[in-house]
Amino acid sequence: xxxxxxxxxxxxxxxxxxxxxxxxxxxxxxxxxxxxxxxxxxxxxxxxxxxxxxxxxxxxxxxxxxxxxxxxxxxxxxxxxxxxxxxxxxxxxxxxxxxxxxxxxxxxxxxxxxxxxxxxxxxxxxxxxxxxxxxxxxxxxxxxxxxxxxxxxxxxxxxxxxxxxxxxxxxxxxxxxxxxxxxxxxxxxxxxxxxxxxxxxxxxx
Amino acid sequence: xxxxxxxxxxxxxxxxxxxxxxxxxxxxxxxxxxxxxxxxxxxxxxxxxxxxxxxxxxxxxxxxxxxxxxxxxxxxxxxxxxxxxxxxxxxxxxxxxxxxxxxxxxxxxxxxxxxxxxxxxxxxxxxxxxxxxxxxxxxxxxxxxxxxxxxxxxxxxxxxxxxxxxxxxxxxxxxxxxxxxxxxxxxxxxxxxxxxxxxxxxxxx
Numbered sequence: 001x002x003x004x005x006x007x008x009x010x011x012x013x014x015x016x017x018x019x020x021x022x023x024x025x026x027x028x029x030x031x032x033x034x035x036x037x038x039x040x041x042x043x044x045x046x047x048x049x050x051x052x053x054x055x056x057x058x059x060x061x062x063x064x065x066x067x068x069x070x071x072x073x074x075x076x077x078x079x080x081x082x083x084x085x086x087x088x089x090x091x092x093x094x095x096x097x098x099x100x101x102x103x104x105x106x107x108x109x110x111x112x113x114x115x116x117x118x119x120x121x122x123x124x125x126x127x128x129x130x131x132x133x134x135x136x137x138x139x140x141x142x143x144x145x146x147x148x149x150x151x152x153x154x155x156x157x158x159x160x161x162x163x164x165x166x167x168x169x170x171x172x173x174x175x176x177x178x179x180x181x182x183x184x185x186x187x188x189x190x191x192x193x194x195x196x197x198x199x200x201x202x203x204x205x
Numbered sequence: 206x207x208x209x210x211x212x213x214x215x216x217x218x219x220x221x222x223x224x225x226x227x228x229x230x231x232x233x234x235x236x237x238x239x240x241x242x243x244x245x246x247x248x249x250x251x252x253x254x255x256x257x258x259x260x261x262x263x264x265x266x267x268x269x270x271x272x273x274x275x276x277x278x279x280x281x282x283x284x285x286x287x288x289x290x291x292x293x294x295x296x297x298x299x300x301x302x303x304x305x306x307x308x309x310x311x312x313x314x315x316x317x318x319x320x321x322x323x324x325x326x327x328x329x330x331x332x333x334x335x336x337x338x339x340x341x342x343x344x345x346x347x348x349x350x351x352x353x354x355x356x357x358x359x360x361x362x363x364x365x366x367x368x369x370x371x372x373x374x375x376x377x378x379x380x381x382x383x384x385x386x387x388x389x390x391x392x393x394x395x396x397x398x399x400x401x402x403x404x405x406x407x408x409x410x
Binding site: 124153154166168169178196199204 | 240241242243244245299302325327329351354358359360361362364365368369371372373374375376378379380382383394397398401402403404405406407408409410
């Protein structure tokens, strides 16, 4: 599933089976992985959830690890895409971090199931270890910017950059725990999170 | 395993098996659940990890759900114990929140594997749903204090209490993602987290 396939799984003659393409099979698989955990999910359960036979499922993918890799790639591509944006590359370190945090919240909420899966990866398979190392790479890019913002004197000097980078990532990523699409008032969420990390979640009046 | 048992599993005559009591079996089980996920862990794997036979293991516990409940209870007792402390019950809402956050970090780091398991619970079994409802109860207590601190005028009025409570819990709980016991400089972590939520993770200089 490294290159997207567009061929569809047609329903049977009576139209009893749902019509799926590779992207919708991926969405079904990600939902199952998030509910049950990747390790505990079998191809049997995936095909049942998709409403197709196991052999039809294998017609599309070589196994569940291929689905995992496709899902994690989608999340990682979204996150790394942010780092390539002009506002993440030019300007003061603090402005760049704020841009990245704002966009991270947008990617997290826009690609919720995929990022949720990414953030729950444990490292039991090669694919999971690959995803963990990509996550570390992303976190290291942020940590470098945090250090730079402290060195620049933009951020208060008594802030420990390593701890700040970890809390930053923890605060931003925690959005997946409760965010649900369509929640009212969530349009301002990216800016609200930027403000919380800059001024405090509970700023004194 | 609701009441701790102290009887030990003795090694065999040649002393080849490790000596375990119920508390150490629980620790072994929690480590396995955290590595592999609760759903994907079998009693077979638990006994292998403990280095005892499956039947010896069943001599101590009725099954893995009993271990899960004991582990989650330990984490929940730690967290709810905080709410019963005098500093969590008396004083201004903001001071009470700060006390709770500081102590939450202490409980998270002191009971790391148990709290990690609690925070990863998905709700696939009765025990997990019970733990999730206890977590919601804990979060609701914090959310009520956050609302009170905004009403009091201690926290800036443009803060949305519901969002602030969620980000607060997300920031604090994220510590489990990277904290490892014995890390140098972690003595100040509880206060560092309190400061980050009050003044910002990246406060302007």
